[in-house]
Amino acid sequence: MYDNEEKQFEKFSENTFAKNVDRFNFEETLQEIEQNINKANFISIDTEMTGLSSGLSNNLELYDSMESRYEKIKDSATKFQVLQYGLGLFFFNSLTKRYEVQAYNFYTFQNFHKNLGNEFKSAKNLIEKRHCFLSQAGSISFLSEQNFDFNRCFSRGINFLNKTEVNLVKQEVLGKERCDSPLLIIEEEDVRFVNKATEEISNWLQNSNSKSLQIDAPSSYHRRLLHEQVKLKYNGYCATEGKEGCVIVKKLTKEEKKNSLNNDLKFEVTLRQLIGFSQVIDLVVKSKKPVVGHNLYLDLCHTLHHFLEDLPSNFSEFKILVSKYFPLIFDTKFICTDPAVMEFFSNSNLGEASAAVRKSPFLNPLIESPFGEEGELHDASYDAYITGYLFLKLFGKILKFGLDEDGSREVDYNLEAVKTYNGKLFLMKSDYDCLNLFGEDDIPDRSNVFHLYDSPQKLNYSDLNKKFKNFGKIYFRPEQNQNKIFENGSSCNSVAHEVENKYNCFFKLRDTTKINSFKKSFGLCENGDDTDRLRNDEGELVEFDFKIETYESYLNRSRELSGCGERPKKRKRNLSLVIEDDLISETSETGKNDNCTF
Numbered sequence: 367m368y369d370n371e372e373k374q375f376e377k378f379s380e381n382t383f384a385k386n387v388d389r390f391n392f393e394e395t396l397q398e399i400e401q402n403i404n405k406a407n408f409i410s411i412d413t414e415m416t417g418l419s420s421g422l423s424n425n426l427e428l429y430d431s432m433e434s435r436y437e438k439i440k441d442s443a444t445k446f447q448v449l450q451y452g453l454g455l456f457f458f459n460s461l462t463k464r465y466e467v468q469a470y471n472f473y474t475f476q477n478f479h480k481n482l483g484n485e486f487k488s489a490k491n492l493i494e495k496r497h498c499f500l501s502q503a504g505s506i507s508f509l510s511e512q513n514f515d516f517n518r519c520f521s522r523g524i525n526f527l528n529k530t531e532v533n534l535v536k537q538e539v540l541g542k543e544r545c546d547s548p549l550l551i552i553e554e555e556d557v558r559f560v561n562k563a564t565e566e567i568s569n570w571l572q573n574s575n576s577k578s579l580q581i582d583a584p585s586s587y588h589r590r591l592l593h594e595q596v597k598l599k600y601n602g603y604c605a606t607e608g609k610e611g612c613v614i615v616k617k618l619t620k621e622e623k624k625n626s627l628n629n630d631l632k633f634e635v636t637l638r639q640l641i642g643f644s645q646v647i648d649l650v651v652k653s654k655k656p657v658v659g660h661n662l663y664l665d666l667c668h669t670l671h672h673f674l675e676d677l678p679s680n681f682s683e684f685k686i687l688v689s690k691y692f693p694l695i696f697d698t699k700f701i702c703t704d705p706a707v708m709e710f711f712s713n714s715n716l717g718e719a720s721a722a723v724r725k726s727p728f729l730n731p732l733i734e735s736p737f738g739e740e741g742e743l744h745d746a747s748y749d750a751y752i753t754g755y756l757f758l759k760l761f762g763k764i765l766k767f768g769l770d771e772d773g774s775r776e777v778d779y780n781l782e783a784v785k786t787y788n789g790k791l792f793l794m795k796s797d798y799d800c801l802n803l804f805g806e807d808d809i810p811d812r813s814n815v816f817h818l819y820d821s822p823q824k825l826n827y828s829d830l831n832k833k834f835k836n837f838g839k840i841y842f843r844p845e846q847n848q849n850k851i852f853e854n855g856s857s858c859n860s861v862a863h864e865v866e867n868k869y870n871c872f873f874k875l876r877d878t879t880k881i882n883s884f885k886k887s888f889g890l891c892e893n894g895d896d897t898d899r900l901r902n903d904e905g906e907l908v909e910f911d912f913k914i915e916t917y918e919s920y921l922n923r924s925r926e927l928s929g930c931g932e933r934p935k936k937r938k939r940n941l942s943l944v945i946e947d948d949l950i951s952e953t954s955e956t957g958k959n960d961n962c963t964f
Contacts, residue, residue, distance in 0.1 A: 384469035384747035388522035408656040410454035410754030417446040417502025436681040443667035447499040452746025454754040458776040471747040475523025489538040525642035647673040656694040699792040720752040723759035730767040732774040817920040819870035821912035
């Protein structure tokens with residue numbers, strides 16, 4: 367199918383340290399991949415994408431709720447595309463007492479090639495609409511600087527469909543009544559319907575010379591039952607065709623039987639090609655092996671959405687979806703925050719963290735690198751490898767493997783010291799300790815956080831300092847994007863229900879002993895009176911051109927407005943949120959947020 371096209375790409379050099387896999391060598395490599403996944407102790411992953419942030423996802427904020435943060439990560443994962451997926455498969459050799467690694471680079475790109483049959487034409491149009499994606503200019507430029515092979519990706523990339531899309535393709539090609547999951551017959555009335563229909567078909571096959579039989583089926587449900595039962599009991603002898611209110615059962619000649627089998631086989635082969643790389647993720651899921659990533663939240667959402675299922679609309683359903691597919695999942699960036707190891711990391715980005723564990727006291731377990739000293743960051747297979755490398759070295763220290771060679775041994779994932787990290791994801795720019803995928807999230811104390819909103823004037827240091835001078839000094843520093851970040855108390859932020867030309871901000875009282883007096887001063891106490899409200903020299907209540915609410919009130923108001931379907935109005939200025947001194951923010955190296963649509 368691809369002979370002529372493949373010759374054009376003989377010039378592509380192979381990464382000798384990882385196996386590069388594209389559409390032309392995918393099928394021949396799949397069995398090897400399956401065997402290695404099943405043998406692996408754990409699997410590390412990494413992705414290279416067309417972009418990171420656009421619109422909603424461009425505005426991560428310190429005081430995001432878990433729900434709002436999920437919406438932002440989901441926004442990015444559903445708008446951008448995965449171009450390269452890296453797998454690191456780690457095996458423990460009990461003889462050498464060393465970990466060995468097989469790394470894979472998968473080029474992924476949904477490319478409906480010309481050889482699709484006419485029966486797939488409508489499905490092709492449907493899926494191509496779903497696979498429109500954004501490209502962030504800075505991200506593409508950055509990948510180009512890292513010598514990313516865009517020609518190989520776009521011309522030889524492996525197709526992929528998630529389960530939602532597979533069902534859509536089946537609906538388009540086979541018809542909705544034939545493609546859904548098998549029905550479980552429970553009602554006695556339905557059992558009688560099926561028994562009567564199959565008895566009628568059997569009598570017709572044995573005693574009638576007519577080529578077709580019409581069976582009444584009053585609903586689409588009954589028609590689905592008949593399609594399924596005929597295929598189950600008479601496959602190769604009969605075919606079915608759904609009509610309004612009935613199903614036509616047809617006898618097949620020998621030639622028709624042969625063609626039917628050929629068509630079924632052709633459909634399955636073509637569908638398998640379209641599913642493509644998603645088969646690899648299915649193998650990872652079925653293996654139930656631990657999955658490891660670094661700063662994993664976005665990679666995880668991309669993996670789910672593009673290769674497994676559409677991301678759900680709400681955060682609680684997202685947690686359920688993750689537990690369904692990945693019961694063992696670890697984020698090395700979160701593990702780097704453990705008190706047992708955090709002192710060794712001046713920065714927890716992947717490059718610096720992996721460099722830090724290449725020396726004492728991170729000596730064990732021993733790992734044989736397929737890359738030697740020649741790997742390059744921002745190649746998905748190499749990043750997956752060093753993520754797994756970091757994972758092992760971190761647990762070698764946490765589990766106290768020892769410094770001599772005898773200390774090199776296999777990590778036991780059943781140990782409580784290991785399980786405590788399972789499902790804990792690092793959150794950038796957040797006062798949450800982590801995202802707990804498999805339990806309740808520990809909500810940070812935000813009783814000293816307040817929200818100032820509907821100010822007609824742009825908020826700046828001088829104004830904020832004057833407004834709250836009795837409740838603590840405010841410091842600020844400018845960010846590179848020229849938004850103001852107020853380190854000791856406030857930062858400006860937009861909310862979904864902000865109106866045009868209005869400004870708002872969160873601010874935080876460092877001195878928690880002043881919370882009650884602050885709330886009284888601004889009338890925020892429940893059932894309070896005006897006794898303690900701020901007054902001017904004449905004893906009159908001070909009027910403000912802005913409003914203040916507690917953080918809890920802000921959340922409740924946002925949810926109410928979101929629930930009633932109000933749409934956000936365009937605003938002139940979006941000012942960013944506070945970043946506390948003790949929070950490490952990891953910024954993207956991919957440049958400005960310039961977007962175009964492929």
